[in-house]
Amino acid sequence: MSAAEAQAGWAIIGDTERIRPMQTQPGMRCEMRVILGAVVTAAVLIMAGCAGGPGGAPSARTAQDMPAWYLNPSAVYPDQVYLTAVGTGDTRRDAEQQALAGLSQIFEADIEVDMTTRERYREIMTAQGTLSETEVELAQTTNVRSAQTLLNVQTGEAAVDQSGRVHVIAYIERIPTGRLYVELIEKNGNQVQYFLDEAAVSGTLVREYAYVSAAAVVAAGNELLRDQLRIIAPAMGQIVRLSYTYEDVLRRRVDLAGRMRVSVVITDDEGDRVGGVLRQALGDERFPVSSEDPVLRITGRVSLEPVALSDEFETVRWVLNLAMSGPDGSALISYDDQGRASAVTIDSARAFAYRDIQDAVAKNFVRSMRRYFDGLVLGN
Structure with missing residues (x-):
């Protein structure tokens, strides 16, 4: 004090x-x-x-009653040494969350990384053992109401005002945090290069794509760290050198995906509802859908049948079976799901059932595909 x-x-x-x-x-x-x-x-x-x-x-x-760090944070935490944000809430926890969110807003990242890529990054880096448990914990999201992931954030003093509101200051010390970022960026960079080297000697198109896809995931996470380092410690950000460029990794992934032709055949698929969602999902992954000399084959069946559960509603039970096989016909993925949908009319119940099936395909089956490719890299 x-x-x-x-x-x-x-x-x-x-x-x-x-x-x-x-x-x-x-x-x-x-x-x-x-x-x-x-x-x-x-x-x-x-x-x-x-x-x-x-x-x-x-x-x-x-105003004189308020702490100096609240009235003028830079007077207590100089801008050249710290990044700071003050948060306010009904409890200390709420105030801390607001302060962390305020820090996140300082970082307007040019690189957007979706949640799926973030999850794959954590899984790959943890499984590879590239980062220690402490470093993996630091790489986790700070649970703020923001997409930003920040490292080495600390919360300082807290004060309660006359109305009972809690104020907390969160800060990042530039130089020590910058050193931490540099170390993690270099470790990530080494991992990316390792995946690229393995892709070059993988021997098959499927395995080559798997390694380059994993390299792109880690490289995306690394770009977020580099972007934040440029704000935290600009001089350190300028001296970091990597053996690859992020653009080249993404370009290589897209080129390989373009060669991964996939055929799709779904039986009993009313109105091509499931097949259409599958083709859209594959397109999002940059896989072309073609029955001509496919590298991967997805086959499946949809089953819907009415079940008597209530006199007031019509209910449909649905079953979905999907499988993906490789160039030699060997089974790579087997996915099964089922559920029920109810509505006032049987047609509405069937429509709700197909909506549930489409959600399962777009989310769960595509996730299974990504896990298969990551498993090739991780030896699962």
Whole structure:
């Protein structure tokens, strides 16, 4: 606590949270001890009852009463040394989340990475053992209401204002955090190069694509780190050198995907509803759909039948079976799913069933395909 804050009468709660001590009338003495744990909450309530002017009403707080880091963060955390953001909430946890979200907004990343790629990045890097447990934890999202992933974020002091709102400051120390980023970026870069080297000697188109796809996933995660490093410690960002370029990795992945022709045959597929969703999903992966000399073959069957469960609604039970085989006809993926859909009419129930089937195909089956390719890389 600074001398100014001590003079203003702030008390520390749990070593970090601060609150104004009780004001007393002449001849009245109100003593308070701040302790950790559940007693802190009780202490805050007692203090709220004792504080205030005549009649017990809270006294107006002037600007001088607020901590220096709240009034002017850069005065306590200089901009050349720290990145900071102050968050406010009903609880310390809420205030911390807001502060972390505020820090995230400083980083307007030019690289967009979807959640699927983020999940694959974590799985690949963890399984490969490239990052330690501590580094993997640092690479996890900070659980802020933002898509940004930040490393080495710390929360500092907290203060409670007259209305009971909690204020917390979150900060990133530039130089130590920059060093951490450089180390992780170099490790990621080495992993990308390893995958590219393995792709060059993989021997088959499917395995080559799998390695380059994994390289693209790690490279995408690395671009986010590099983008953030340029903001945290610009000088460090300029000296980082990698053996590949992100654009070349993405281009190579697209080129290989374009050679991975996939045939799709689904029986009992009313109106080509399942086949259409499959072709769209494959197109999103840059796989061309063609029955001419396919590299991969997807076959399947859709089954819908009415079941009597209620006199008020019509119910349809659906079953979906999909399989993917390789160039030699060997089974690579087997996917089975089932469910029920109900509606007032049988036609509506069938429509709802197909919607559920389409969701299962777009999300779960495509995820199974990605896991198959990642499994080739990870030796699963």
